[in-house]
Every structure is written in structure tokens, then in C-alpha cells.
Amino acid sequence: MISNKRKIINDPIYGFVTLPDDLVYDLINHPVFQRLRRIKQLGLTNLVYPGALHTRFHHAIGAMYLMTEAIQVLKSKDVKITDDECRAATIAILLHDIGHGPFSHALEHTIVKGIHHEDISAMLMDELNKVFKSKLSLAIKIFKNEHPKKFLHQLVSSQLDMDRLDYLNRDSFFTGVSEGVVSSDRIIKMLNVKDGQLVVEAKGIYSVENFLISRRLMYWQVYLHKTVLSAEKLLVNILKRAKELSLNGEDLFATPALSLFLKNNFSKKDFINKPELLQQFVLLDDYDIMASVKVWMGHKDPVLSHLCGNLIDRNLYKIELQNKKFSATMENQLLEKVMKKYKLTKKEASYLVFTESVNNSAYNSHFQIHILQKNGALIDVAKASDQLNIKMLSKKVTKYFICYPKGI
Amino acid sequence: MISNKRKIINDPIYGFVTLPDDLVYDLINHPVFQRLRRIKQLGLTNLVYPGALHTRFHHAIGAMYLMTEAIQVLKSKDVKITDDECRAATIAILLHDIGHGPFSHALEHTIVKGIHHEDISAMLMDELNKVFKSKLSLAIKIFKNEHPKKFLHQLVSSQLDMDRLDYLNRDSFFTGVSEGVVSSDRIIKMLNVKDGQLVVEAKGIYSVENFLISRRLMYWQVYLHKTVLSAEKLLVNILKRAKELSLNGEDLFATPALSLFLKNNFSKKDFINKPELLQQFVLLDDYDIMASVKVWMGHKDPVLSHLCGNLIDRNLYKIELQNKKFSATMENQLLEKVMKKYKLTKKEASYLVFTESVNNSAYNSHFQIHILQKNGALIDVAKASDQLNIKMLSKKVTKYFICYPKGI
């Protein structure tokens, strides 16, 4: 008997997603998971691609769906996976992003310094494991790669995991960048396990190549799109300035949870010693940030109010992107113009003019994608591909950018 | 020459949308329009359909795109439309929803009583018309149906307007309810003008029938989905309670703009007399509401904190929907249980137990869809359809629902 009709979730990408069991259902309904509904997967990307409003909640459900598909394929190929392992792998992918904060990509090291979202994910999984009476222990082992069947961890986290398959398709769908579409269906059908490793059967090689190229395209066209960068840097600087003012004793409007993190610099150790910090952290989401930013538009600090007004009205930094560093001269000239025009100190002006870099490599040759050849041998996709220059793909590409106010 | 490369907007539904001219570009970049980026088209519907996060911004752009397509079709059929009229109709549809507040469908009469979003739209258009030096005058005339070519207004607002064509497709796309898909392409190709009225050519009759049925389906499957209703009523009650407490002098956390509207009952007259009210209203969006609701989870008022916790953790009312009224007995029994269980007064308990109704008619026979027959005569679609019972469709269907806490 179906115990609960809410066990079907509608996904415009995969159609209906049926929740595999009651534990998954209960996890999804837990407030710590529900909060992912209020954290957008792509942060401010919607300022460029207005459809990109999908949440980490939806992504986690989608990745879970792909995991159940992948496990079914592997089992049909006689890979041994117990029911417990199946449930645990499903839970591991469901919770893999549980520790993300609001605008995580941009704000990870601004709201809380020196603590990665992976650390918070691990802490939250441990908390949930207590709530669910140790039923998550195996899932946590798989998440941490401490379970002997390595391929289960690789389905959760590797160069070709269910996380990436879902987010590429999902981000393509909601941005409308159709070139990012990956045949997750086809790739999953080609998965297998050899010597305990997750592998792709030889005939899947073109799909893997396409996956790598699509991912690269999505990086430059979406994730590192220069206007997206510009918006994210604006938000980072807003939070930095707000924190600076708060630490100096200025009173800023903010939700209590956000206020706490503005007024203090917590370390990883603090999180470990004061469990209530984690409780406060999970109260934060996109709403705290944007509601506060809107109010700060009227703050008396000219830097903060200027930056906030620009974000809210989408009057973003002018940004230039190139393959080599920008000269210090150029940066200094812009700084001086801004200091003069806005009557700011150099330190203040550095919130309006700055240069940084981003980088990306489409393939990380340290964590290989293994192709299973017809003769049973494994070979790295970089070698299996007769043409794609995967060595090139695995090279880190660095791009430099400079931001400054429009009209300077 | 293309003056600005940002003039293309990516839409996962229509592909690339090219902005037709500089005035449209400037309007879209105005803060009053940009704020629509922060107001979801379907409010809390994402609690049922997690993809339904699209905004009024995206919808307005989409409707504008369909308008340009429709005008092109009409012009190809020798309907006289001047360039000025074309631009004005485009702007009229772009701005048709400009006055919507956050969660407008639910909160329209909670945040501000007795003033419709159409009133605010009209006020904001007048404001923008000042900013843009009367360049919007013709658009406003078309919006208000004061322009002699009635069909232009009908493209903006009628039973088969660009607004509906866009939102049905958009809501289908983002919810994943594929049955709501309407062939906007086909319907637009079949549009024509006869005796100054917008009409559909005879061969488009099946598409119009399908449009009416799809719209009806979307109403019951999405817009009036009982879980969506339950969530919206929860939010309405939260705001009602917050306002009640505020008017009683309780201090509630809120953004300044929201605070203003919680602490005062403004009338339409107030809006007319105090222009600054409109300025405050346009500061409100989804972020003010949800950020505040989250904080109120910890408020000392047991009703408010209970309701807020339930919304944030998606622990919605149990809701029953039926074709006839619920008995007062049933409502009273539930009220008493709740009063006892939660130690509340009857008035307080009425925030947790209540009954209401919703209604919908798929077709409004007062504002007809005209079918242009081959012999040149016009006929109402209700008569042109050989089979669909449009009389039935135009009947208002009322459904009654009762809400109460789970576990009662």
C-alpha cells in the first residue's frame, strides 16, 4: 500500500519523481532539508538568465532520482548492491549539499570564514543521524568515502557523479542554455563497476566527451558569466562592508540570525564548541540576505548604500574579463577616479574598484573517468578519446577581471 | 546598429527574446520594473510544484514577446497598426502587472485593504509616464481601453490575451504540468481583426477549445490546488495576525516598508494623497515577507509563532475540498478541539480552523472569444464549438474547503 500520496514530486525535467521510501520522505520533510527550498542553486545568476531561480532543494531531489536510476542499471548488470546500500547511497546524494548557506558560491567565506560548506554538511548529517536514530550511518560512510564499495561514493562525488549530471541538466533547463544539456539517461545506461570502481562502458565515450564539453560551456556561459561574476562580487562586497561596519559597532538592520554572523567572526572551532551556532546558521537563507540588502539601500554609510542600491536596481559593476592580469596602473587610475567622484578614501573606493581572477578546468586528471574497454581493461577517458584533447581540458584556465562603477 | 548587447533576454520557453526598442529597454531597467524580479508569479505554489519559482518579471517579458509576434501576424494580414501603436501595445502588456505586490494572489487585501493591484498598476504607470516624459501616454490609453482600436486592448486584456497565453505556457513549463501547454504559436497565427475586434479564424477553433480546457485544468491542478490553497491561507493568516498584533501596539520584527503597512490601515485615498506611500509599497517584495515570517517563528504570540513555524517547515494545514459547504457543526467541533489542545480563545483558534470557498469559471460569456467564419461572420466560440459545452465552462464552479491543523 502506498502510505502517503505526497510521495510523488513533480519535476519539469524528469517528470514524476517517486520517493523511494519512508526514511527519505521523513528526511525531505525535516526543516533542515526544507530550508534548501529557500536557497537558490545559482545565486544571482537569475540577473542574467531570469529563469535560473531553481533551488538546492529541487537539485537534491533530482540528483536522488538519478541515483535510483543508476543503481537500478548497475543491479541489472549484476553489480552487488544491498537494499541498505541502495537506501544509504540515495540518502547520501540527497544530503550532499545540506550545508550550503545562502548564495553559497559567493558568500561561503564572507558570512562565516574558514569553514567550508562540506564541514557544515558533515555536522548537519551527524545531527540528523541523531534525530533519525543512527539510520543515516551508512549514508554518512558513503558520503565520506569510508565504505568499502568505492563506486557508491563515486556516484555521489566524482568527476561524473549524479550531482553533476543533475545540475548540468537542471541549470541548462532553467537558464535556457540548451547547449548544456547532457544525456544523463544515456550516460547512466553506460555505467558499470569494474574492480570496485565506477566506470563507463566503451560505447559511452562520445557522451562523456560531450559531458565534459558541455560542462566547460556552462562554466563560461553561465557559472562564470562575467555579468554573473559582477553581481556576485557586488553581493560579496556588500556583505564584507556590512560585516566591517557591524564589527565596528554600527547598528545594521538584519534578521537576528544574520545579525549574529555579522557581529562575530566565528571559527570552525566555535561551531564545534557551540552547537547553537549551527542552529542559527540553518536559519539563514536567501531571504535574510536580500531583505537586509534592500533595507541597507538607505543606510547612512555611503559605500554600503551605494552598493546595495546597485544590486537591487541591477545597476551592476562594469566588468572586463581577459586572459592576463590587469595592470596596477589601470586599477589605480580607476580607483582615483572613483575616490574623486564619490569622495571616498582609498579603502572605501576598493569596494567599487578591484581586480580578481577566476579559473576552471573542465577535467581533473587526478580523479579520472574510467572507460571500460571491450577487452575488459580500464583506460582514462583522456587516453580513450581519439581526438578530444583532454590534456588541454584538464589544464586550469585562469581569467582575470576588473570591476568598476558604470560611467567611470 | 545594435545599441546594446543586453537587448537579448534568454527565455527557456521562447528561446531568445529581443527587446524591440530603447524605450522598452529603459523601462525594463527601471527599479519599479526590476522589482518584479523579486515577486514570484505563483506565490507559494512552489511548495507543491518545486519548479514554480518564476517571477512576474519573466512573465511580463514573455507576454511582451507574444505581443510582438501577434502584431507581426496581424500586420501580415493587412491590419493597420502604426509603429507608435505597436510600441504602445508592447509597453501596455509589459507593464500590465506592474502594481502587483508580494504574494499578490494571496495578500492583495491583507497588506493593503480596499485597493486593487490594478489601481496600483495605474498609479505606477502614471508615475513612469512622468519619468519618461509622456512617452507612455498611448500605452496607458490602450491599457485602459481608451484607444479607438479596441483590438489592441484585447491583446492586452481579454479572454484570449497575450497575458493568458504566456502564463499558461510559463506556469506549465515551470510546474511540469505538461497538460497545461497551449499552442500560443498556433493561436497567434490564427488571430485576425474584424470590425475592430480581435478574432480567431475558424480553423483555430480546436486550439481555442484546447486553450479553455487547459486553463481550466491549470486552475484545479495548480492555481487552486488544495495544498497551494492551504499554504496561501496560512500566509494570509500570518499577515492578518501580524497586522492585528501591530495595530495593538506589539512590536514585530519587519523591514521598515513592511512595518509601515503592518502598523497602518491605508486606504486608496491615502495612496492618492500621500505619494510617498506608493514609494514604500514598491519596496515590498517576497523577501520582506518571508524574512519576517522566519523571525516571527520565535515571536511570543503563540498563534503567530505557530503559524509561522508551520509555513517555514511546510507543515501546512490539513485541507478538505468539496462541492458543498461544510457544516457549522464540523467547524465548531474542530475549533473546540484546537482551543483545548493549544489553549486558545475562540478568536485565536479561528486562525487555525476556518472554512472558505474558491471559484472559477473557465470561460466568461460576457467577454466573448469571437470566431471568424469562412463567410466573414463572427460567432462566439461557445456557439462555434460543435461539441464542447462552453455554457458549462462559463458556469462558475464553487468549491468549499475547510482547514485545520494536522493531527487534530
Added chain:
Amino acid sequence: MISNKRKIINDPIYGFVTLPDDLVYDLINHPVFQRLRRIKQLGLTNLVYPGALHTRFHHAIGAMYLMTEAIQVLKSKDVKITDDECRAATIAILLHDIGHGPFSHALEHTIVKGIHHEDISAMLMDELNKVFKSKLSLAIKIFKNEHPKKFLHQLVSSQLDMDRLDYLNRDSFFTGVSEGVVSSDRIIKMLNVKDGQLVVEAKGIYSVENFLISRRLMYWQVYLHKTVLSAEKLLVNILKRAKELSLNGEDLFATPALSLFLKNNFSKKDFINKPELLQQFVLLDDYDIMASVKVWMGHKDPVLSHLCGNLIDRNLYKIELQNKKFSATMENQLLEKVMKKYKLTKKEASYLVFTESVNNSAYNSHFQIHILQKNGALIDVAKASDQLNIKMLSKKVTKYFICYPKGI
């Protein structure tokens, strides 16, 4: 172990379709099934919708896929279905159209009179059952509704069977008539069994309504599209004329198999007594017909060559469609014009001018779609729908048409 990699078939609609077992694989590879690759699902519809070239082969595979999905859903709801029944139901739907000849919709009673494609399907299933050593016996029982679990037959053939779900979606996809899209996914999720009958759960009512309306739209927009009718009637008349000439001893180019059926009027009895007739019949497909029609363009009989040239060059009959009969006067006037213009006898001219009718009812109230209400009761969808006038839908709509050469 996967015994054969060809066990995955690519479907642009459902993605990858995995063949469920070896028997299905062997059936699909049998020449009698492979021939369905050469019979288009929609005959000459591609003359109006150029994408509509999909075959009965693809449709049969698709319907089989939906059957496996439906059975999985029913089993998850504790409906008892044995593995043998599952395989048999799958095979029954796979083979349900096996007896279709080329352009079956049009030519069913032209190539062979008095014998339905269902009869030939049954004969071919019996033949295959011999080849496959009685492994198809249960499938044949389900196909003939002789198996006690009636719902299995209903999945194969009823008002809401896997056949219809697949062909509506498939025909929509390949024609591009997006309004015909049906949420097969959603409907299948809502299937259940009650008292041995296939039923739809109450919340699926809107999807069933949409299914009925979409089917109706597809009938008038595609299957009975007047230009499609015109083309089909042209082909029917070509074959009639060719057969008439052949029976009169004229020598016509044709493949041997087609020649046999042109030169003889076989009855159902003949098929039963001479098994070689069935062998010849299964040699026929779209290629025999069109290759011969092309050659007949040069035949000395003016009627045959005229008709064939018109079909090949897509110079179809002018066709008028209306709700009442055409007058005999009109038909006679046209006949006389044609007799004079083309110098034909009245009998010959009747190949160029004729009137007929088509009809369709979207719902057949004799074979109901049962809705399972929350209280466990079954109710016909015609009564469950609060608004759709299903009585109207179940009324047979008849349309009359007249065909005559263009330029008359």
C-alpha cells in the same frame, strides 16, 4: 548479465526503452514484426504534417514501454500480477497491431475485402505462437479478453489503454501538434485496479478530461484533417481502380504480392484455408503501394494515371467539409463538369468526384473510464467530471465531405 546490447531502443519521446526480456527481443526481431518498420502509423498524414513518418514498429515499442510502466505502478499498489502475466500483457500490447497492412486506415477494405486487421492480427499471433512453442498463449488470451484478470486486457484495449496513450503522444510529437500531448506519465501514476477493473484514481480526473479533449483535437486536427482525408481517398480510389482494371485482365506493374491481391478478391475463408495467403499478405507494406503508384502514373488508363500523378505530385482533390450532407445536385454538376473536361464516363468520373462522411466520438459511453473515488466507489468519468460535457463528447459527430479535382 545483459545477454545482448541491442536490448535498448532509442525513442525520442521516452528516451531509452529497455526490452524487458529475451522473448520480447526475439519477437521484435521476427520478420513479421520487423515488417512494421515499413508501415507508417499515419499513412499519408505526412503530406500535411511532414514529420509524421513514424511507423507502427515504433508505436508498438512505445506502447510496450508504457505497459511496463503501468504494470510497475499497479504492482506498487499491491495489485497482484505474476511475472508470467506481466510478460504476457507486454507481448499482447507489442503485437496488438501486428495485422495492419500498408496504409491500413485507408486501404483496409480495398486490398482485402471483408477481413479486418484484427482478424489478421489474431491469425499472425497464432502463427507466431507456433514458432515460439506456445509461449504466447497467455498473451493471446489477454489480447482476446479471455483471461480472468480483465484489467490486463483493458491496459491493452479500452478507452484509456496504453495503445491510445502512446499514439496520442507519438502522433503529437511527430506532427508537431503540441496540443495533442497527453500526460501519459501522470495518468499511468493514477491507475489502479478495483473489483478487477482498471480505474483511475479521483485526483486524475483532470488528466482524463484533458486526454479526452486532446484526443478529440487530434481527430479533427490530424486524423480527420480534410487534406489528409483528401489524400487518403485519392489512394483508396487508386487502389480501387487498379483492382478493377486487374480483375478485368489488364496487366499492371506491381510487386508479386500486391499483384496477387489486385487480381483476386480473397475472403476471410480463403485466408483460413490457404495459409500461403497470410504469407503473401505480410510481404505487403508501404513500399509496394507507392512504388506501384509511381509506375501507374504512366499507365494508359486515363483515370488511373490521372489519380496516380495527382497523389505523387501532391495535387490532391479539392475537398469541402461540412456538418450536413452535400446535395445530389452539387455532386451531379461537378460530375458533369469532370466528364466533359476529362472526357470520362460517369462511372470513371466518380473516381474524381464523390461525397462521403466521417465521424468520430471522443468518448464511448459503452466502455466507460472508471474513476475511483476517495470513498472507494467507482463512477463513470462522464459523471465524475463536474463540468466537461462528456455526454456531448460521447455523441458521434458526423461530418460530410465532397471531393473533386482542383480547377473545376
Added chain:
Amino acid sequence: MISNKRKIINDPIYGFVTLPDDLVYDLINHPVFQRLRRIKQLGLTNLVYPGALHTRFHHAIGAMYLMTEAIQVLKSKDVKITDDECRAATIAILLHDIGHGPFSHALEHTIVKGIHHEDISAMLMDELNKVFKSKLSLAIKIFKNEHPKKFLHQLVSSQLDMDRLDYLNRDSFFTGVSEGVVSSDRIIKMLNVKDGQLVVEAKGIYSVENFLISRRLMYWQVYLHKTVLSAEKLLVNILKRAKELSLNGEDLFATPALSLFLKNNFSKKDFINKPELLQQFVLLDDYDIMASVKVWMGHKDPVLSHLCGNLIDRNLYKIELQNKKFSATMENQLLEKVMKKYKLTKKEASYLVFTESVNNSAYNSHFQIHILQKNGALIDVAKASDQLNIKMLSKKVTKYFICYPKGI
């Protein structure tokens, strides 16, 4: 006024395609163009991807649609294109494949030796130009690259032409190989003209990379899929054998047109001297071939009947594909086995066992894709791409294959 309602063609890929003018309408309705309805774009590919039944007719219409889009984009960027040039470019792409015969990819040099489909296209265009009273002269000039505005020819035929954009999308759509999807929309928006050359603006670089990779994927996954190759080689050998027998005086069933080409080896000179040959050639299409092959299943020549039965029943050659040549030893051993098993001479056996090669390069560096940089300079995409190894892509990849009967 719209002169004819048939001027809209339904395309499941682009939606509605409106024919731009009456001349295009008349060309499409000409028998020489209508015959493309009977020639599948991808020949026997449907034996692997059952949806791949789309025709050269549909592709030509689609490419024409993209051409009208591209011209509109270029004109919006102030590229000078007269109305006559616009119509001519549209017609040039519409007719670019007019000379293709049935299963052209496979049979081009089997049915008629030494004459390319481009030659026949040119001859047919000249014929049509006579029929249409020289209205096609400019189109033919553009097709032959004899018009001064080179970019118009490049839109018809280059490394990034409307032909390729359409066929990649169309073949992806109908095969269901979603990875082949190319953003024709995005690429077309990025087109421009510089120094008379068609160029892509800098920001389109990722889309061009993706286009090249997708095309490569389609080559190995679809066009040169080993089972497709196997089927095509089977058909080639059937025609070769049939022609061999025919030239030796054997009587073979065939349509008159096919018969003519089986019994004679015509040269290009013959086509020029005997205009009736062209008339016969355009009578050939897929139907002649497959109808004859089916009859030949019963031919007394054991090689011909064996091959034909294998094609019709989809009992294809076993095929092996590798990067180096197969050894003569291997081929000889297989030949001997086949000679013995089927009692054939070595020459006869060579129809059943043979080795060949295929090759493909994704990019041809002789005909560059020019990227227009922001500074106005042109640069080859091979240099503009920071990472894709386009030198590698432009290398010709050769793969060798050996075919032999299953079960040997």
C-alpha cells in the same frame, strides 16, 4: 493579403514555418521538389534509431527557415541585403539538395557512377530555372558562389551553414540523440558580416565549439554508427549485385526507372546529352529501391536473395570497427569460411565478407569559421578557442571496419 493558407508548414522542431513568398511556394509544389518527400534524410539509419525517418523535404524546408532567420539578424545589424538577394539565398538553400537520389549517402556511386549529387542538383536547378522563367538565376549564382556577396553563399554552404545547423538539430530530434542538439538560435543571433565574410561574434565562441563537438558526436554516434554502416554496406552490395546481374542480362524485377539504371552504366556525359535521363532519375526514390529489394528476396541468385533477405529482416552483417586496418589473413579466413558454408566462389563471397574504411574530420581548417573579435579583427575559431584542440578536430580520423555474416 495572404494568398494561400497552405503557406504555413508545421515543423515539430521550429513550430510554424511560414513560406516567405509565392515563388518559394510554387517551387515547393513542383514535382521535382515534392519527390524529396520520398527520400529519407538518413537512409537506413532508422534500423538503429527507429525515429530517423525524416525526409530531405523536411530538412530543406527547415534550412530555408533558418536562412530567413539569419538574414533577418544580419539585416538588423545593417548588413546590406536586397529583397532579391534575400529571396535568392532562400531559394538557394531550399534547392541545395535537390539532386539527391534515394539512400544517397550509400548509393550515390552505385546507381549512377561518376556523377555527384551536386552535379545533378546543378542540372535540376537549371531545368527549374527554365520552368520558372529565369527567376532562379540569382539563387543559382549564390549556390555556385558566383555572387559577389560571398557571405550569402557561406550561409548556404560552409563550415557553419544553415544546412548543417538544420540537419544537426533535425537528426538529433528524430533519432533522440539529445547530445547532438545545437543552439541554432544562439549561433544565428551571433552571426555578422565582416569584409564580405560570414563571421561569428566573439561571444558566440562557446556555441561554435559546442557545434563542432556535437557534429563530431553525431558522426560517430549516428552517421557512422557501425550498425548503420553495416546496413548501408548491405544495401550497396545488393545494388551492386543487382546491377552486375542486370548487365549480364539477368531479368530482375524493378520499377522501369530503376531498371533503366540497373541495365546501363551512364556517365555524366550521357546525362548532359540525353535530357530524358534526368527525367528518369528524378522518378527514383526510396520506394523503388525497397520494393525491389523485397522482391529480390526470392531471386534465384543465392547471393542476391541472401543479401536482400538479410536487409529486409534486419539480419545485418556482423561488423567490427577499429583504428587500424584489418589483416588480409583475417579477411581471407572469413572469406574461406563463407565460401565453404554457403558454397560460393570467392567473388561471390566478397559480397558477404569485406573490409573498408570511413573517415571524418569535425573541422576543415581550409574553410575556416571566422570569429569577430571585439577589436574588429577576424581570427580562425581554431585560434580563438582557448582550449579546444581544433587542430586535432581538423585531423581526419579514419576507422576501418570488416563485415561478415553473423554466425561465421
